[in-house]
Amino acid sequence: MYKVSELELNKLLSLLMERDASDLHLMVGEPPVIRVDTQLIRLDNYQALSADNINDLLKVLLHEAQKKIFAQNLQVDFSYAFKENIRFRVNAYMHKGTPAIAMRVIPTRIKTLDELNLPGILKKFTEKKQGLVLMVGPTGHGKSTALASLINEINNTRDGHILTIEDPVEFIFSANKCIISQREVLMDTPDFSSALKSALREDINVVLVGEMRDLESISTTLTIAETGHLVFATLHTNDAAQSIDRIVDVFPPGQQAQIRSQLSSVLVGVVSLRLLPKIGGGRVPAYEILVSNHAVRNVIRDNKVYEIPNIIHTSLEEGMIPLDKTLALLVKQGVVEFEVAQNFVLDNEYFLSLIS
DSSP states (O other): OOOOOHHHHHHHHHHHHHTTOSEEEEOBTSOOEEEETTEEEEOTTSOOBOHHHHHHHHHHHOOHHHHHHHHHHSEEEEEEEETTTEEEEEEEEEETTEEEEEEEEEOSSOOOTTTTTOOTHHHHHHTOSSEEEEEEOSTTSSHHHHHHHHHHHHHHHSOEEEEEEESSOOSOOOOSSEEEEEEEBTTTBSOHHHHHHHHTTSOOSEEEESOOOSHHHHHHHHHHHHTTOEEEEEEOOSSHHHHHHHHHHTSOHHHHHHHHHHHHHHEEEEEEEEEEEOTTSSEEEEEEEEEOOHHHHHHHHTTOGGGHHHHHHTOGGGTOBOHHHHHHHHHHTTSSOHHHHHTTOSOHHHHHHHHO
């Protein structure tokens, strides 16, 4: 059985960049598989990988502490630097008793909101001095990229201390008007909760929380947003209403009324993203935007979150927009196929009425 060396890994990663692929999958019994736009492509000129091949790669990719975590948890997240300025977000995991690796390219340049085809209302979120902005949506639909653009907008427009807490660190920021501290879980801090507690002693203005994972990290995030800081955070939820419910439901029933009140006072907005394949290649975002106003604050406080979709539909002049409306616009503009957009629709009757 042949061994996979660092040189062979680098050749494979070079090919990934040449093909403008976003992801690389390495699994036992398969040749390397790459994703270009939304399509998975097997590299059939490579032979099928064995467990020994992938274990060889893990020896190259993982440092000693990460090897211990992988052995204990059977999975580990980390970043990997390739050449001078190319980085990957990597997940090593076990699959049917064998190791597997998923690698995602982290773009080298942080794009602007305009370049990402995201609406101008998001720029207003960056102008706030305190509060909580949530970026939500499924994995792989552009949350990290959009957040990096928002953070860089602040970095380029006003001074302050920006702190990012990530697992792993993805985009590397170059300080401009701001100073920027980037902390990676397991490398620079034991966990999100510890880093968030420490943040209040680090003279921060803006915090990026890679993910609010548990009661403690969510509670501390809300406190930071409440005490004069602007916080950007992600959740793996589908829309604004579900995101608010997820935050509240993490807490014991006896605390939920207090959390609803706290969340209603700190929430700035919720952005829900989907990335769709474009006609002719590439991907384009569709989005739902919730901007916190008096009506939004009231329904959160009064536990009537189910009314949020109606508020979004009737508040377009404030910059809010339903996901189905952006999907319909992409179809009508000839950017996205009707069938593709329909896979992401929340209210099909409303979507069809906009199309017609």
